[in-house]
Amino acid sequence: MIGTSWSPRLNIRWRLTAWNAVVMTAVLTVFSLVLLFAVRRHLTERADQTLQEELRELIEEINFYPDTSNLGAQLERRYSVHAHYHFRVVDQHGNPLFRSRFLTNVELPFDTDPATLRGAVFQDVELPELGTHRLLTMAMRDSRSNPLLLQVLAPRMALDSEFRSYVWMILTAGPIALCSAVLAGYFLAGRSLAPIEDIAATAERISAKNLSERVLVSDPNDELGRLAILLNEAFDRLQTSINDVRQFTADAAHELRSPLAIMRTEAEVALRSARSDEEYRRVIQVTLEEATRLGELSDQLLTLSRHDSGALGPFDDIVAMDALLTDVLEKFHLLAQEKGVTFESSTLPAWYVQGDDIWLSRLFFNLLDNGLKYTEAGGTVRLLASISRETDGRQTATFVVEDTGPGIAAEHLPSLFKRFYRADESRNRRLGGTGLGLAICQSIVNAHKGTIRVESEVGVGSRFIVTLPGSTEDRP
Numbered sequence: 001m002i003g004t005s006w007s008p009r010l011n012i013r014w015r016l017t018a019w020n021a022v023v024m025t026a027v028l029t030v031f032s033l034v035l036l037f038a039v040r041r042h043l044t045e046r047a048d049q050t051l052q053e054e055l056r057e058l059i060e061e062i063n064f065y066p067d068t069s070n071l072g073a074q075l076e077r078r079y080s081v082h083a084h085y086h087f088r089v090v091d092q093h094g095n096p097l098f099r100s101r102f103l104t105n106v107e108l109p110f111d112t113d114p115a116t117l118r119g120a121v122f123q124d125v126e127l128p129e130l131g132t133h134r135l136l137t138m139a140m141r142d143s144r145s146n147p148l149l150l151q152v153l154a155p156r157m158a159l160d161s162e163f164r165s166y167v168w169m170i171l172t173a174g175p176i177a178l179c180s181a182v183l184a185g186y187f188l189a190g191r192s193l194a195p196i197e198d199i200a201a202t203a204e205r206i207s208a209k210n211l212s213e214r215v216l217v218s219d220p221n222d223e224l225g226r227l228a229i230l231l232n233e234a235f236d237r238l239q240t241s242i243n244d245v246r247q248f249t250a251d252a253a254h255e256l257r258s259p260l261a262i263m264r265t266e267a268e269v270a271l272r273s274a275r276s277d278e279e280y281r282r283v284i285q286v287t288l289e290e291a292t293r294l295g296e297l298s299d300q301l302l303t304l305s306r307h308d309s310g311a312l313g314p315f316d317d318i319v320a321m322d323a324l325l326t327d328v329l330e331k332f333h334l335l336a337q338e339k340g341v342t343f344e345s346s347t348l349p350a351w352y353v354q355g356d357d358i359w360l361s362r363l364f365f366n367l368l369d370n371g372l373k374y375t376e377a378g379g380t381v382r383l384l385a386s387i388s389r390e391t392d393g394r395q396t397a398t399f400v401v402e403d404t405g406p407g408i409a410a411e412h413l414p415s416l417f418k419r420f421y422r423a424d425e426s427r428n429r430r431l432g433g434t435g436l437g438l439a440i441c442q443s444i445v446n447a448h449k450g451t452i453r454v455e456s457e458v459g460v461g462s463r464f465i466v467t468l469p470g471s472t473e474d475r476p
């Protein structure tokens with residue numbers, strides 16, 4: 001059991017952790033790449049700015065000496081040697097007017113005509129054995145309006161090494177951040193899945209012997225809280241139905257025991273000594289009555305268990321209720337006459353129900369039979385049928401079986417349709433009732449999507465009111 005409750009939880013936990021790791025890796029990688037790209041751009045811009053400043057100084061210097069014939073010698077003094085920056089000035093024919101000593105043997109790649117060049121042009125140049133350098137090229141006109149090409153060059157080494165230090169920083173901090181995020185994810189996944197373990201443990205403890213235990217609902221508003229509430233509701237329903245089954249089994253056993261006990265006692269007493277023929281006949285008569293009662297009880301139990309397992313419905317047939325009730329009433333009329341009870345019925349409207357004619361006959365026969373059973377001679381049993389229109393426009397047929405019998409006390413009415421419920425135990429047993437008739441009526445009505453209810457007043461009589469959905473026309 002431990003294995004089955006633990007392994008799925010660990011699986012989900014590890015799966016969440018793995019997903020977290022994948023997502024975090026992707027996010028951190030994208031973030032680092034964007035960051036490094038921005039840093040590199042910023043460093044290059046900073047280096048380009050200083051190149052531009054150096055070039056501006058050079059332009060000022062050139063403007064300061066209007067005599068361009070001597071420009072090379074004048075620049076030689078200030079710009080010949082510089083720790084970081086190297087300069088070159090070229091005239092419009094490509095002849096160098098000045099170059100820093102560093103550039104004596106170095107050819108800079110540039111073949112643009114200074115007369116057409118606009119603005120500043122930055123580029124990276126790879127100098128053999130000297131590494132990558134950043135080159136800025138601009139054009140200007142000297143005092144005689146001759147175009148000059150100015151170039152300033154600086155090594156990228158400092159910039160590259162600063163960039164590399166950022167790369168190393170990210171390469172070191174990134175995995176640490178990733179590991180921390182994955183560990184935090186693992187821990188958080190564990191914490192959020194912990195209530196599921198509680199739910200599983202409680203569900204495991206709940207068994208037929210321990211049905212009252214429920215899952216603890218920590219927060220009814222979160223997903224796990226809602227799951228716990230739904231499970232508790234399912235456990236409630238399970239508990240109710242198991243209790244109903246237990247009650248039903250106990251009641252059924254009790255019901256079966258009494259006729260069996262009567263038959264056994266009668267037989268034992270009869271066998272104890274020799275009896276007269278008349279006495280034997282009486283014992284056989286009692287045994288027959290009890291056997292009949294047992295047969296009826298087992299038929300009803302079987303009916304209910306079939307209904308419970310869904311044997312009733314859905315229905316394909318269309319049943320004409322007026323024809324069906326006419327048949328039932330024909331049989332019932334004779335029984336009422338025999339008992340000296342008046343029987344009345346209203347006109348039966350045309351009403352078609354999608355259902356089962358045998359079970360619908362049984363429903364009305366049971367109700368009429370009860371009315372007759374509990375009404376003394378001289379009383380009346382009535383069947384009234386009418387069709388009414390609901391507020392939503394649909395039509396419903398209402399059938400009322402009423403009698404002038406003893407009535408049923410108000411406290412019994414809510415439980416009357418329960419299995420084995422009897423309002424008046426002694427009278428009922430005397431009349432041979434099993435307490436299952438109304439439960440069967442209710443299951444028939446439910447299967448036909450109708451309703452059944454009872455109204456009664458002690459000393460006045462009872463009314464059983466059945467509604468059945470259907471149509472006034474002979475089609476579904």
Ligand code: ADP
Pocket residue numbers: 370371372374403405406407408416421422423424425428432433434435436437438439462
């Ligand atoms: P039974 O087969 O014992 O009559 P039912 O389920 O048909 O069982 O009825 C349950 C109980 O309801 C009966 O025991 C009886 O007390 C009461 N009851 C049913 N119908 C009537 C009625 N028409 N008048 C008075 N009591 C009734």
